[in-house]
Every structure is written in structure tokens, then in C-alpha cells.
Amino acid sequence: MRVVEAVLSIFINPQFYKIALTVATPLIFASLGGVFSEITGVVNIALEGIILMGAFTSVVFTYLTGNVWFGVLMAIVAGLLMALLHAWGSIKWAGNQVVLGTALILLSQGITGFLMEPIFGQPGQTDFVGKIDEITIPGLAKVPFIGQVIGEISPFVYIAFGCVAFGWWLIYKTKLGLRMRAVGENPEAADTLGVNVYAIRYFGVLMSGVFASLAGAYLSVGEIGQFKELMSGGRGFIGLAAMIVGKWNPIGAMLSSLFFGFFGAFANQLQSLQQIQVPANVKPLFDTIPFILTIVVVAGVVGRSRPPKADGVPYEKSA
């Protein structure tokens, strides 16, 4: 009984919801990146690698300049470069998008691992280099419960929701968005109407680089102020799962990210309950909860959620 009570007590603690939001934030960025790329027809599993690069780059430039926001800006630049590589290989050269994405993940793991020693003089993880502080929303912070959840929180959380709104508007309310959706569904048709299929796809992939790098920057300078090797920890893939469950719609992707965030936070809180005696060697199993959940949810939803028809198919013009 005491266990049940303790578990329930998790849900009445505002701190739990705040953690859920912070767990969800990088997933929101990542899934939004997935939406932007795949809606134009390019599968981008490189997100995982771009997140890692973003996390690393922001720490490096924060370390070098002492300006955290400059670190974030450089993370975006790095994300754009990675995305450009992916776009170039998969659009210009019509390469296999999954293979390319995998190569980029391995590349970013290699580069970040290798540069640890020369830059920071130690492998594994950096020291604390600086962190973006939580912001306090004056009126909101005083509201009971809600104030404790979102009254004082990392600005990245707000930026993430802002990006979702922007993404939704761009995709569903502008002519560029209409063209993106058309190109991902039937590039040939779009081409016969004079839409530049390649340019639209480049745009989608580059935007995915921006969003994924923000996810990375949040993980490092946004949350803990340091870089740890492989700290992206599969969030790129969970982001893609959230995108699928959310039916390639920014709002849907955000909602599923929140869902995953909620369970991530739950797993996290569960481990710290005193009432549950968790031997240290079993702890890693708790960390797999989000992944198991991903498999279950995606397997249940995937049949009903239809990807853009030309998703993953390179477009090659005929003679």
C-alpha cells in the first residue's frame, strides 16, 4: 500500500510536471525537425547526430567566449552544416537517406569524442562551462501549482512551444508550407507545376538541422552546463517516434513528445522513491522505459498513421 501511495504522490507534486516539460523539450525540438524534413520527403535519422553536435558545439563556444547565447548560435550553425551534408547527399546525389543519416550519426559521435581531449584536456565529460538560467515569469510565478510548473523554467521550454506554433503556421498557413506538403507527397506533380522540388527539400532538411541543434544546445548549456559524450542518448530517435505518432503534424508531434516526456519523468521519479528498493544494477532498466514505450506506442499507431507518400524516395528528374 505504501508503494501505491508513494507512486500516486508523484502526480500531485508540481515538480513532476516541470520535469516532464523539461524532458519533453528536446523531444519537441527533435520531432519538429523530423516533421520539417519528412514532410518534404526526406527521411532524416541524422537528427540524433545533429543533437549531439549541437550539444557539443554550444559547450565549446560557451567555453571559448563565455557567452552562452553565442554558444547556442554556433550550435545552430553546426546543425545547419550537418543538415546541409544530409541534404546534399540525399537530394543532390539521391543517396540512401537511412545510410546517410547513420553515417552522420557515427561522424558526430567520432568528432565529438575525438575533440574532447584537445579542447578540454579530458575525455568523457567537460567541466561546467556556463548555463542558461531559468527565467521567472513575474505574475505567473506566484500562481499556486502552475507557477511552480512553468513560472520559473528554462527559456528553451518556451522557445520550443514557440517553434511548434511557428512550424504549424508555416506548414499549414503559408504557400511555402503548401509546397512542402505537395513535394513530400507527389514531387512529380509539384514539378509539373514549376515548383522547385530540390529547393523545397533543401529548406525542409536545413530547418530540421536548426531544430535538432536547439535540442542539443538545450541538453548541454540549457540544462546542465556541460557536455557528456553520447549525451543525445537516443532522443533523435524518440523524436522521430513522436513525429510518427503525431502524424507528421507539428502539434501532434508536440503532444506525443509531451506524452513521452511525461513517462520519462515518471520513470525518473520512480527511481528516486525510497519506498521502492532499486538495486543499482537494475537502475539502467528504468532508463529503457521511454524506449519500450516508444516501441509499444509506435507499433500501435503506425498502421493508422500514414507517412507522406514520397517520404524517403529521392526525386530524380527524367531527361
Add this chain to the structure above:
Amino acid sequence: MAPEVNEIKTAHHLYAVEMIDITKRFPGVLANDRVTLRVKAGEIHAIVGENGAGKSTLMNQLYGLYHPDSGEIRIFGEQKRFHGPRDAIRAGIGMVHQHFMLVDTLTVAENVVLGSEPVKGLNFDLNRAREEVRKLSEAYGLYVDIDAKIEDIPVGMQQRVEIIKTLYRGANIIILDEPTAVLTPQEVEELFEIMRNLKKSGKTILFISHKLNEVMEISDRITVMRGGRVTAELITKETNEREIARAMVGRDVVLKLDKPPHKAKDVVLEVRNLWVKDNRHLNAVRGVSFQVRAGEVVGIAGVAGNGQTELVEAITGLRKVENGEIIFLGKNVAGAHPRQLREMGMSHIAEDRLKYALIKPFPAYYNAILGRHYKTPFASGAFLNHREIKRFTAELMEEFDVRPRIIEHLGGNFSGGNQQKLVVGREIKAHPKFMVVAQPTRGLDVGAIEFIHRQILRMREQDVAILLISMELEEIFSLSDRILVMYEGQIMGEVRPEETTVEEVGLMMAGKRLEEIRGGKK
């Protein structure tokens, strides 16, 4: 017909389109060989020719999708070089492709404006898009459901969306590549009405069709192509179907085959009280029963969408049977796997060849053995026997006149008619006992139709049981021993072609039962 004078001149120049000495080569294929086409402003100009004659290729160059290897294009007398469709659109050209170019998940209005969207500030102005579409739709009598998604509307309406797309971009010259191939006779009449409206308002129309009666009805002049060249330029009023057919095929074509009497043998397939649902879970086939005997052709007539597709899919094991029995060679096979049915001697010429019959990125030699790829002589154990596969394919292509005769040619790169010949050849060469033949001549030229009809009758003589589904009444009448008419998932009656009339079958297709029709006469 009263002599038509073009009062409205889109431009002072006599010719809207001149394509002069156009040559276009694909790997191994000379698709257009010094073709010259001249289309007068304000006329409906038909282009006819065998499958693979190069009609679509020629039109794709006019629309800027392909670039001629050599030759010259003039629009209203002005020489043009198109780098892409955008240039062609700017020159006032619009094209409705043989395979529609629509985005299924977008709405009608969104599809129409795609690429030249109206905007309000930063936003896409959906309301203005809808308004523009509504105006065009009213002006030319092109009825469409503006807010429906493409995937939810019938083919006829999709085609009207394609036409509105060209008008929205201000096209004066409209290319229609085989627009009637997918339409019901009723829809064809509607399309012709639209074409006449367009002509009245001064548009020039290029019309490709394999149906010579349509060409005779709607066109002013005709260009005939064969093997990549122009073989004749005819004035519609001064020619006839026979002459066109001869120019197309290079020999006299038998437009109507005669069918020798042949005695039907044992029952091969029996369907008893069959019920099948469609994709929307509505009953599409509602209690259908019939038999097909060895050595007879049973034709199923009916307007598209009355359950024929679902019936075929149920019989061939592609769709779940809700109720009833399908007895094939004495065994109930309702719910059997397609491979089991093939093993038992069933073969299937599918209605939608791109979806069910052919794999576009596969070379001809894989497409030719699909369905038997795992059996000797094409496979030994887990391995494919490529030498035998290629030999067989070459033989098939020779026998069924699939052009170009290149076994490595990709399925998607054959012209529509040649894709069909490849599929027909594959299914016939499986030596079936029972064959389901759905819309076998859709999109085929007269020569190919004659050929395929001969093959079907040859199968009948070899005591194969044949179930023929077709929207072409002429085809049903000339091949069938018995005709069943389907309406809303039920059979309205069974008649013999020599004892009925097109009118009687037409009435059944519209939902009258045979007893009502014949009862009413007395």
C-alpha cells in the same frame, strides 16, 4: 456538322503550335524521329497512334518536361526553348497527363493553385484560391467539389481538377493525354461538352486517344503517328475510322472479330451468394451467384464502381469474403491465398496494372515472371535462374509484340499499352484453367486491342474458363458467350449477346432488372 469558322483569334498567327523536326532518343529507343506537328489556333487536334508510337513523349517536350535532342518548337509563330514546365506554362501551355499529377492529400483548391498561390501578407490565401476555382468551374461548366481531398473524389472529377489547373494558369493551349481512357461513357460525353466550351472560348486543344470514334466525334484535324514518326495528317471530315486505323498500324485492322461457336464444358468456377465489402466497409457485392464453364467467356458489364472491382478482388484472393462461397474446381476457395489460387490454375489480368500487375522499377524480365518466380524453371531452390528467366522474357516479348524488345527495359518506362501486353503475356503463358480478365484493353491502340481479343478467344478455344470485366460494351458484346450486368453489387440479369441489344444491357446497367424490362414489353 456546320463548318466551323474561328472568329476568336487567340493571336493573329495561324498555328498555335508548331513542332518541327523533333527528335528524341531514350536509351535504346528512338521515341520521336523527326516529327513535325502543326496545330491551328482554336482547333481540336487529335493525335493518334499505336502504343509506344511516341505521343506522350512528344507532348512532354511541348510541356517542357523533356528536352528535344533536336528540332524546334514555335508557339504562335514564336520560337521557344523550354527549360521546364514553368517556361511552358508561361507560354500559355497546360497539360493534363495520362497519369494524373495531383497531390492526393491536398484539397481540390490547393491542387489547382499549387505553384502559383494567391497570398495575403505572409499567408497563403485559401479563400481567394477557392473563389478563383469556383469562378473557373462555373465559367466552363467544370463541376468540382472545391474543398474535397483528391483521394476522396472520383476519377472524372480529378480530371476536371486537372483541366481547371491549366485554366488557372491562363493556358491557351491545352494538352489532354488520353483523357477518356479512365472515364465512363457518360463522363466522356461530359468531357466533350467541356472541350467544346473551351474551343468556343478560343482555346486550342491537343487530344490524344485510342478510340477512333471519339476522335471522329470531337476533333477537327488528326495527326497519326507510328514508330516515332508521323504517318498521316488528316482532316476529320474527310476521313473515316478505317483509314485512320490503317495509317496507325500500317495494315488493315479488323475492328470487329467474329467469334467461332465453341461448346462450353464443365463448370470451373462457381460463385454462390457472394458478399464483399469495399474499403469503406460498405457492402459492394451483395449476394452475387454465377458459373463460368471451361471454354466460355462470361462478361460482366456495368458502370465502374458497381462492385466489379471488389468481385474480382474476392475471387482472386485479394479481398476478404464476408459471406458466400467461391467454388473453384470443386473446392471452396473463399479466403484462399492468391498463391494457392495460382497454383490451382487461376490467373488474373488486373484492372490497375501499375498497382497490382507491374513493378515499375523492375526490368521486363522480372516483371515477366512475377507470381511464378519461385518455381521451376525460373528458380532452383532459393536461387533465381536468370538464364531461363531472360530466355522466357525474350520469347514472351516476341510472342506478344511488346515494344521496345529490350528485356532490361524498366516496367515503368514502357508505354501504357506495352505494359499491358507484358502483363497479358505473363498471365496467358502461365497456362491457366481459369482467367479473370479485368479491363484488358484500357489504353490500348486498335491493333493491340485486336491482338488481345484474339488471345482471349484463343484461350477460349483451348477450353480455358474466362471471366471478363469491362466497361466497354463493344468488348463485352464481341467476346462474351454470356453477359451478366452488375448494378450496385447485384446482378440485374443474364443475357446472350446474340439475343439482346445494347439498349437492353444499357437499361440493366442503369439498375433495371431483366424481368422488368422484358416483362414491360409484353
